[in-house]
Structure formats: structure tokens, C-alpha cells
Amino acid sequence: MNFLFIIIYAITLIYFAYSERVKKFVWLLSVQGFVLFGMVFSSLKEIEIFDFIFILTETILVKSIIVPWFLNRVRKHNGLKRIHEPSIPVFYSVIIVILTLILSFVLSNNILNSQMHTQFFTVAFASVIFGFYFIINHKNIFSHLVGYLIIENGIFMISLAVGNTMPLLVNLAVLLDIVLGILVLGVFLNRVGNTFQSDEINQLTELKD
């Protein structure tokens, strides 16, 4: 069952490389949140009520509802462009994400540790690498935020892989990380929204060929 979610997650990464619409980014992040929930849920050996609630809040509530909702608010509030054109053409991004996935799958095959759920490494590595690539590839701060969240999702999966039971502390840290990151960047975006937006429009008209 786990593998199913891993594969869906891999496909979301491909779609990330493929899309240029900001709305789609947010939507994909939300999907990833649900997928992560599925992963955690199906890998849990015995479900404790506390764990369950925690997972529910972290994945479903935070990752797939609150964060996307917040991002959408930021997007609308700042009247961001609908399209963030990446600096590397999408065609190449798709190829790069394929190669990343292959690399990441092969790497996790080579991690021989019975203590760890190496299955999660497959997409976790890919997610982290792709997140960095995503940030490099986009000029827009909002998209950097999205890239950052992709990396966070990767780290979340690594934390899943490391612990046999729920590593509460690690998750808590991850959760805090997200909240902090969002807050800082969200405030930043809201502040600079107006000046930043006019710049970006100019930039985009120039980019258009």
C-alpha cells in the first residue's frame, strides 16, 4: 500500500516540474499532504489515538489544508501573476525530474539498513533535490516558498524512514519549521507585496518572447 503512495508522490513531483501555474503549485502541495497522510497511516503498525491525531493535524490539517489555504491567501492578497515562468524550460525540468527520481530510487536501493524504511527514501531524496532545483529554477519568492515546502515534505519522509514508530520530536520540529517558514515568508510577502508585484509584471512582460 505504501508503494502506491510513493508512486503517487513521484508523479506529483513530475507535475511540479511540468506546471507553471501558481495555483497548480498550491494544489499539488495539498495533494502531497494527503499522500503523506496516506503514507504515514499505512506504515503505522499499531495506531495510538494520540499519534493518530497528531498525524491527522500535521498532514491533513497543516500540510494539505492550512498551508495551501494560507498560500492561496498570500497569492490573492498580493495579486500574484498566474504564471511563474521557470528560468530553465519546462521540457528540461521534466527530464531532470525523471533523472532525479531514477537516481533517488537507485540510491535508496543501496542503503542497506534493516532499521530504516528505505522505501521512503526513494521519493524523499528526490523531493529534497527537486525542491532545491525548484527554488533555483524560479525567480519568484512565492515559488521559493513552494520549493521550500517540497523540501520540507522530503524531510518529513526521511523522518518517517528513520523511525520505526512515530518520531514525535522530529515531526514536531518539522511542523514548527513549516509554521515558522510560512510565517516569516508570508509576512515578508504581505509587506513587500505591492512593490514586488509591479516589478514582477515588468519582468514578465520582458520575459515574454
Added chain:
Amino acid sequence: MQIVLIGITSFWAIQAFATSNLIEFPFIYVLGNSISLSIDKLSAFFILVINFTSLTGLIYARGYLKPYLPKKNSTEIAFHYFNFLWLHISMLLVVMIRDALAFLIAWEIMSLVSFFLVIFESEKKETVKIGLKYLIQMHIGVVFLMIAFIIAYVQTGAAFSFDGLSVYFTSYHPFPLFLLFFIGFGIKAGFIPLHSWLPHAHPAAPSHVSGVMSGVMIKMGIYGILRVLSYIHTDLFGSGLFVLIISLVSGIIGVSFAIVQHDVKKLLAYHSIENIGIIGIGIGLGIIGLSQNMPVLAVLGFGGGILHILNHSLFKSLLFYTAGSVYKQTHTRNIEQLGGLIKKMPKTALFFLLGALAISGLPPFNGFISEFLIYSGMFQSLQTADLSVDIILLLSFSGLAIIGGLAIFCFTKVFSIIFLGTGRSDKTKNVTEVEPVMIVPDFLIGFFILLIGMGSFIIVQPLMNVVAIFTDNASILSEMTPVFNKISLSSGIFISIIGIIWILRAWQQKRHQVSVNDTWGCGYTGANPALHQYTATSYADNFAHISSKLVNVKKEYRDFTSDEIFPNERSFETHSSDIIENILVTKPANKILEFLNKIAVFQTGNIQHYLLYALVFMIIIGLLTYFNWI
């Protein structure tokens, strides 16, 4: 003279195929050492390929050189034929000699005479420059080969010959030496990034020479690599992976560069790189198959690669000959100025189409058979391979599929721009079909293309013989016989259905009115039809756009400014440059030139002099090494 040579060597080669033994006899005595010619199956295969293409080249040259006869004096023409003969001889020697020194000499002769062949039109300064560039790069290759042989000799003390290599390879890790050999031979073969001479030399040379050079001479590099490989039996994986990756890169980049060319012969030259890539993919997979103990992959990989050597020699020489015919009649290699030639040169056009279909790897022609072998090898090995090989296979067959697709893209472009539609310039006005002597080789080659394509089962046995040099399980190839029979059957049905429908249509159209009218142009009657056709640049632009990072097409064009409501006059031109050549050759060469400029003593301001210095330097090194070990 040449015919006799062809006769004798072909006889030997066929004999070599027929008997299981190695044919060996003394050839020449150098400094007291007897150097013998030895023909095994691999040599025999190459001899046949060399002989066939040289024969067709010779016939073609009769027609092609005619316009030059009044311009050149008889000595020059004689010299040209002399060189052509010696190119042939030297190639034959290369595949027959095992002794390293003699081999290198034959190799040198081959480079030298081909240099003279390339600069046939030496009145053009550019041609001489290209020729020198070619010669220099060949010498760099020789240096690598020499070093490799010397290392093997010094380390083991065995014979200074190919046979001596086996001793080295059993006792040392083979990869470093293989790498040296690969670079040495790879320059000849034109693997990317060692290819930079190739796209210049082929267009500069007369077409029969380009046909022979591209058809067989660059295969001497492959021969060398195969020969060296036949002595390596351990630790092959690294070498195989290396060959495979270089080949994939050569294939994809070669064909990508080909797409953006306007010069038909340069385009074909880049296709040679692509096809060397396909051959290399086969060989690389073969090596990996050997190292991983996967007989199917090894046999089908080597089989496909080696068969593709033959196939490529066939269709590439055909393409060069037909392109040469077009050049001869129109005096331009720039395809943007051509168009509509199929009505004026129907035979040439159809043979070019045959070559184009074959090189694109389409059934029922020969290119498909070799690619099919490689594909089957890959797909059949998927299950048995381990993870890393599976990933390699994944990359290889995707790469091969992309190469195939791009080749189709490129040849639809080049064929339709040259031969279809209406003429794009005055150069196509008074064109006629070439004389029969230039068509004869096309018929010969076309016959073999169809023979291999439709009757592929006949090549199984000979191919098995050659592959047996590399692996013990060559008999796996015989399992392909029923498959090849099915392919022939399918192709047969395919062609007969085409025939049936053609007859049906003729019958149907006899009963209804068939008329001829202008191409639909939205009812606009004032248009100039030549202007409204797609151009080669436009056709390639689609691809050049997505591969902009790779092919580097530069536009010489001023965009309309936003306040330029009523546009001013302007012109548009594109140039593509070879990025790899820029990085590896042009830029360092410029750096060196800058450096040399600073050394006032040598500064003559003439590039030829620098090249000469380099040449002298290389000869000195050669001599030094020679005297060292004797």
C-alpha cells in the same frame, strides 16, 4: 588495379568466412621482422565492407570528377586516383595487420592520403584549412594510439602488436589503456567530443571521398576499438559503460546538430556521428552483456552494432553519392536554395529517399534490422539484468528511441526541402538527371539495402561468425532466424498490400475524374509558391527551440521594437555552431594562439605556421619513441 585488389582481398575475406581458421601469411619484412597479414572473421567482415564501398566510390568518381577534368591537369586527377587507391589499400592493411608499428604506419598512410583526398579542391583556401585541421587531429589520435601500444609493450614486454595486448589485459586493469585506445580510435570514428574534424572534412571532400570516408574510413576507428576489445576478457563493465554513455551522447547530440544544418553534406556528416553512436550503443551493450554474463545482451548488442557498421556504410555512402549528384547539378550544398528536384532528378531523389528511410531505421530496410537487434537484446535482457544494468538499459532504449525519432525528423526535413515542393532559387531551374555512371553505384547499394532489409535471415550466419570473436554464445543469434523470417514475411505482406491498394486505386480512379490543379492556397492567386513553402530553418526551428541549450542556433536578426509600427527593412539569417567544438577545440586553440602571439619569435601571424609547428612537434615525438624502443 583497384578491381584486382578488390578481387583478391574479397576472395581472402570470403575464404576467411568459409573456413574456421585464421588466414595468415607474411607480407613484408621490416628491419628483419616479418610482418604478416592475418585475416580473421572480423577483418574479413571489414574487408568486404571496405571493398564494396570503395568499388561504388570508384564508379561514382568516374562521373563525379568529370566537370573537374577541364579545370585540373591530368597529374592532379591521377594523383587523386592514386590517393584513392592508397586509401583503399591502407584501409585494407589496417584491418589485416596485427603488428603495432606496421599498423600505425598503415594508419598514418590512411590519414595522409585521405588528407590529400579531402583537399582535392585545394584552390579553395578554406578546404586546405579544413584539411590541415583534419590532419592534425588525426595525428593527435595517433599519439594516443602510440602511447597506448608503448605502455602495453613496456609493462609486459610481450610482442609490440595487437596480440601483445592480451598479455597486458590479463595482468592489468584494462580500463586506463582501453581509454587511451578509445581516444585514439575514437577521433577517427568521430565519437563526441572527439568529432570536431568530421563535420568539416566531409563537406569539403568530393562526394565519392565523403562517401568512402563516412562509409568505411571512420569505421576503422570502430575496427580498432573492436580489435582491442577482443583481447579484453576481464573487468569489462567500466569500459562498456563508458562506450555506451559516449555513444548515447554522440547519437543524440549528433542528430540534434544534424537537424539544424543547412549544408546537406555537413548534415550527413553529423548523421555519421549519430550512427557511430548507434554502433557504439550496440558495442557498449555487448560489452556490458559480456561483463555481466548476459549472453543475450552480449550477442545481440555486438551483432546489432557490427551489422550497423555494414548498414551504415551502405546507406551513408548512398546518401553522400546522391547528395553529391545534387551538388554536381545545382552547385550548391545549401538546401535552402533547393527544392522540387524530384521532378528533375527522379532516380537520384528515389535513391536518396531509400537512403533516408534506411538511415531512419525504418522497416523494411536494412537500418531497421540492426536497430532491431539492439532493441531485442535490450528488451530480452531486462528481466535477467540487475538494477544498475536495468537502469542502463532504460536509458539506452529511450536514447535509441529518441535518436530514431530525431533521425526521422531530420530526414523528412532534408528530403522534402531538397526534392519536394517547388524550387526555392534559380539554382534549381536548369537541372537534369545525372549521367548513368553515377546512378550505377546507387543501384548496387540499393540492392543490398533491400536485401538486408527484406531477407535479413541471410545475414545471421556471417554475423554469428564475427560475433563469435567476442563471445562464446554467438549461436544465440541463430535463434533470431525465425524472427527475421517473420520480419521478412511481414515486410512482404506490407509491400504486397501496398501493391494491391495501388491497383485498387488505379481501378477506382479510372472510373472517376482525376484532375490536376494548384495546391490549395485559400483562393489567393497572386502568391509566389516558392515563398510560401516551409524552409529548412523553419522546419528545424520547432526542434531547435526545445533543444536550444544543446544546439546553439544564433539568429542574425533585429526584433521589431514596440514603437516600430510600420516596420523598416531588415534581413534574417541563422547560424548554428557546434558547442562542443567551441569548448574543446576552438577556444583552446584561440588561447594557444594568444599565447603564441606573446612569444614573438614564432609569431608569423599565419595560422598555417602554427599548425606546422604542431606537426613538426608530433613527428619529433614519433621519431623519438620509435628510436627508443628499437
Added chain:
Amino acid sequence: MIDLNKIAKIKNNESISLKDIAIIDYEEFSHIVIELLKQPENHCLSYFAYKSNDNLQFIMAVGDDKNHNILLLSHLLKSDEKPELESLTKEIFALHIFEREIHENFGINFIEHPWLKPVRFANNRANKEMQINDYPFYSIKSEELHEVGVGPIHAGVIEPGHFRFICNGENVLHLEIQLGWQHRGIEKLFLDKENNLQRNLLAENIAGDTAIGHTTAFAQTIEALAGKQLGKQRHIERALALELERIAIHTGDISALCTDIAYHFGSNVFGILRTAIINFMQFWSGNRFGKSLIRVGGTHLPFTEELKVELLDVLSKYEKQFEEMVYITFRLPSVQNRFDFIGIVSPEQARTIGTVGLSARMSQIERDIRVSHPNFAYQEFPYETITAERGDVFARFLLKKKEIRKSISWIRNVMENYNFDASQNEKPDYQLKLKPSSFAISLVEAWRGEVCHCAITDEAGKLKHYKIKDPSMHNWKALELSLRNVEISDFPINNKSYNLSYCGHDL
């Protein structure tokens, strides 16, 4: 500073005696025109020449959008003078089409005109040797570019026009549009026909999709020349018909745009919605395009309270479905992908070439006759201009939607605040006596933009010259500009987003 007192000023739908239009010499004329048109609130409404006693009289109408005035300027070219004038186009690009038209019809050579090419190959053109196939297309010197010629016969039901693209692969470097395949000599027919009913029918057929716009302009011009004051209700009816036409055509355009991007669902639903509106027009006037509704001096088909009930019903049904569909369509990523940032015309460019109507408003230019030169209906029930920002296909797509909404709310406003009176029932009057030696102008904001009709009478009160200007005259250039550096496959959506008139241009 120029002296504006010298210049004759009138309001929209007014007439003026010809002698009140001062004839000034060309140098001064050029000076004033350039000064005037450099200010953003002014734009040229019409500029034409006509034969007056062997001399050539030129009249230019400049709209002062801020002060709601129309300025009239005139100059004269004597028959013995050399037919040569200094071109104004090199200063004011928007005049290019008028000068080209004059050049074509009268053989006047406009010196240093950057683009002096035939406009429509009129039958009465000066140079009859120039055939339509000889149009001098712009070309770029290269053997690597190809040209694509589209039209005059198009697939689908489109009027004839020839589009010449210079392309590098998929990319269009330059587009040139050659029209004139459809020239019918309408302006001359106006003079030939003595009867105002005949003229009225002609006006309905200037451009089939702007029947109401052109007929209104015609009726107002004739009424102005005759000095006839119409009842309030007639004005409101005409405005109502105009807005309904706008809604219908815009909905049709949105549907057609959906078709062009292969969004069949949207295409069908909007197509159905358009039918509801034009069916109401049929219910009202007996014709789906509102032909026969507008007549000189009155109408046979007054708007009634019953029609009001019906209209409100149609509109509320329409609005509900429209809003639902708009919500789906405009948010659909694949639709946005196709329309965003394609075919951008910057505000500067739009202003330079003098776009009008929707094509001006798409790039922030507030040019709207309903606001700048309102007739009675729009004075009574004011209309606010809406603009879009980006000047791309999406902006035009969006603007159509917004204008539909705005028109609906304007109609509702009228319906709520105006009681239609059946007793106010002026019948058409085709025998109106026109003032002699007068000039009249009428501007109407049709769905495509301003329609301008000008008429001049001779001493006997007969029509001497009739000049029609369809908004497309200005806007075709905008289409050319939007295609620069755009993929050729995006041409259809660009073309459709403007939906310019061929026959309105060709006349």
C-alpha cells in the same frame, strides 16, 4: 498653443453649416492637427476628402473626449495644385489609414508616409492599374524564412481577407493584413439612393453584425441634418437595442473563442446563451439582428411594458447561466493557459495607432463614446467605462465578459427607472428635408467601438457626400501588432478576440 476659437465645435449628433467650418491652409492645418492629436484626450474620428467644385476639400473631425466636443477642421486642395501633401502619419500614426484611403481614392501623394499602400481597392480608386494581387507586401530579406498566406477564402464561415505571415518556424515575425475583397461601394450607394428608407436598409447592411450600431448612426446623422428632435423614448430604445446587440455579439465571441481553443463545453453553452438574446431581438423586432428596428425619424416597433417583462425574464435566466459558466470557464487552467500573455498590445502602441472601442479599452485606454460623447439615453442613464490592463487575448476575453455584465446592469437600471409609454409613438419619416450645405456627424459606441457617420449636403439639400467609419478601420492594425513574435497557431484566437469587421472596413 493653438487658437481653438478658429475651429468649429459641435456636439455629437449635431449639424453645422459648411461655411462655419473654416478652411485653413495645409501648413496651419497640419500644425493644429498634430498639436491636437498629441494630447491623449483627443482622437481623430474621421478624415476624408470630397470633390467640391473640382477642388478637393478635406474635412477632419477630432473628438475632444474631455469636453465632449467634436472639432472640425478643413483644408482645400485646388484642382490646379500638385496632388501632393506632406504626410501627417509620420507624426500621428493613427492617421495612416485615412491618408491611405485618400491616397487610394484621389491619388494624393502623401510625402514620407511610411506605409502608403492601398486600403480596399475601391472601384473608384485613382490608380486602376493596381490590381488586388499586386498588393505590395512587406518582406524580410532571407532565404530561411517562409511566408504563410491565409485567405481570402477561409475555412469556416468567415469573410474574405488575406493575411500574410512572415514566419520563422512557428513564430510569426510579422503579419500584414490586406483587405478589400469585399468592396461594395456602399458610400456611393448612399448618394445614389434618394429615398431614406433605401438608405436605412443600406445602413443595416454596412456590417451585418453591427446592424444596430450603423443604423443608429445613420438615423442620427440624417435626423441631425434635418434638425429633427426625437422623443426620449426613441433614444432609449436605440440604446437598449445597442446594448442587447453588444451582449449578443460578445457572448457569441466568447463562445467562438472557446471553440478556437477546442473547449467545446464553453463553446456550446455560450452559443446557447447568445441564442436567448437574439431570440428576444426577434421577439421585439422580427429580426434576430434587430434589423428593421431603427428607422429615420421614429420606429414601427416601439418598446412596450410587455416587452420589458419579457426582457427582464430573459435577462435573469441569461444572467444565471452566464455567471455559472463564466465561473467555470474563466478559472479553467487550460483556458487561461491559452489566453494569457498572448498577442499583447501595449497601451502606448494602442494609443499610437489610435485604437477605439474594445480594442482600446483592453489596454487601459478609456475611450468610449457613451461616456465621452453621450446621446440622450446615456446622459439620462450614465454608463461607466471599464478597461482591462494587459492588452492580451485574455484581457479582451475578460473585457467582453465584463461589458456583458455592465450592459445587463445598465439595461436593468433603465428597466427599473423608465416607464415606457405606448402613446409616445413616432412613426418613421422618410421624407425629412435636409438642411442645405450642411455637415452632420453622429458617433455611436457599437459593440466593436465607435461608429462614425458623416454626411454633407449640397446647396439643394441633397446628400453630397456620405462617409462611414467602422471601428475596424483603426483596429486592424492592432491585430497586426499583436501577432508580432507570437506563435502562428495563436493567430485564430487573436483574430477572434478582436473580431474585426471585414465588410465594415471594405465598405
Added chain:
Amino acid sequence: MISLLLILLSSLFFVGIIIQTKAKIAARKMPSIFQPLSDVIRLFKKGAIYSSTTSIIFRAAPIVYFSSVLIAALFIPFGGNVGLLSFYGDFVFFAYLLAIGKFLMIIAAMDTGSGFEGMGANREALYSMLVEPAFFILAGSIALFTNNVSFQELFSNLHIVSSLSYSISVASIYVLIYIALVENSRMPVDDPKTHLELTMVHEVMVLDNSGFDLALIHIATWLKFAIYGSILANFLIKNTWSIYEQIGVYFVIQIAFAIIVGILESFKARNKMSKNPQWIIMLSAIAVVSFLTALIVAHKIILN
């Protein structure tokens, strides 16, 4: 034999169903399901006009194209029945056979010397080149899964055992449907209904074909659809079923496929032309994911 018959049969109504679906969604009156068929019959009764610019290529292309598709249909197996021609690696032959038909069609379009047809040819060449890897990767992942390299064996050994194999099937079907759409020049790459030459791909390529030739091209298009539909059906049909069940399911799948195509074409706008390459390469990317999954299933990638 049976598979050929089924393909021929389903090709007759396939396009009809797509059109009906679209008409239904548009709340329009539906044309008869055999409307395309009668259109083609009408074409067969007509003469032809050839452009004076064209050569033999233009006359040969429709025939080669049709024949290539027809031969390709011979490779498709059905349930437990082998395709008429079946051998090791026949799908390579299949792909390249379709390619030769396409090659001829492309150069035939260029043969007319028309800017429109050049445009269509150029686009078709690029897109079909880009879609090739997706097909091979997909075939590779199924070959890896089943250790077989002919159409027949690919499907007969395709056992759906775990959730993972389900996901391979789902990904494969997804990719295959879209490959079929690209190959047949349907949405979202091409819009077959548009009347605008400038945005067409396939339709504009055959602008100058008429009569017999055009009829052949139409039939070839139907056949191609039916072939891909058959491949899809083979994914889902189990060998253990009786022949009647198999045939029943086969037609259900064919009809479902046609309806899916109709729905896709109704509710989505087509791609911007310049976005097509990246959209097509994404199919390859998804195929790679299915290859990686196959590696996991085959225990090549060992994870815990």
C-alpha cells in the same frame, strides 16, 4: 485472426462514438454512429484532384500509411489468441512500421509546397518523435514485469497480483491513452474539429488529399484508434475468461475508450502549441515511474 476482425469491427464505430459523446455533452442532436463510415463511402465514390506541385511521393503516401496501419493491426493479440504476425520484439516492428507510414505522410505534406501543410508536417514530425520514448519505456516496463518481448506474451503474462501491479496498470493505461491521443492527433495536442488551418496538426497535413486517398487516411485513423483500444483491452482481459466474455469486455472497453476521448475533448481546452513538447515528454516521465515501479515489483529494487 479474431483480433483483426475485432479491430476492423470496432474501428467502424469508434469515431462515431466519439462524435456522439461530444454531441451528447453539447446537448446537440447526435449524428448516426455510422456517419463517418458513410462519409468515407462517399469519398470512395469520388474522383480526386492532385496538386500540380506534387510528385509520386504524394500519391504513394496515403497507401503506405494505410498499409502500415493495417499491418500493425496484425500484430495485436486478443486474449489468448496470438496476433496474425507475432514474434519476439514485434512491438519494435510495430512502432517503426507506424513510423514509416508517418514518414511518408510527412514528406507527402511537404510535397504540396504549401505553407499550411509544411506546418502540419513539421508539428507531426516533432510530436511523434517525442512520443516514441514513452511507448518504448512503457513496453520496457511491461517487459520487465512479464519477461516477454512480444505483444502476445506481454499481455498473456500480465498478472495483476498486488496493489503495485495495479498502479503499473493504471499508469500504463493513462500513458497509453494519451499516446493514442497524440498518435491520432486528438486533444489536447491537436483539435480535430477546428476549422483553423493554423492550429491544426494532422488535418492540415491532409489538406490536399481527396477522394480515394482521403478515404484511406480516414480509415487508417480509425484503425489506429481501434488498435490502441485493443492494446488497452488486452491489459484488462483475462485469458481465463471464455471467448464470449472476452469479446463482450473487449467491446465495452473500446466503447469506454471512445467515450473517454469524447469527454476529454469536451471539457478541456487544447494545449498551447509550444507547450505540446513538454506535455508529451511528461508522458515519458510517467512511463519512467511505471518502469521504476516494475523494478520494485521485480525485486530489483529492494526496499523495506
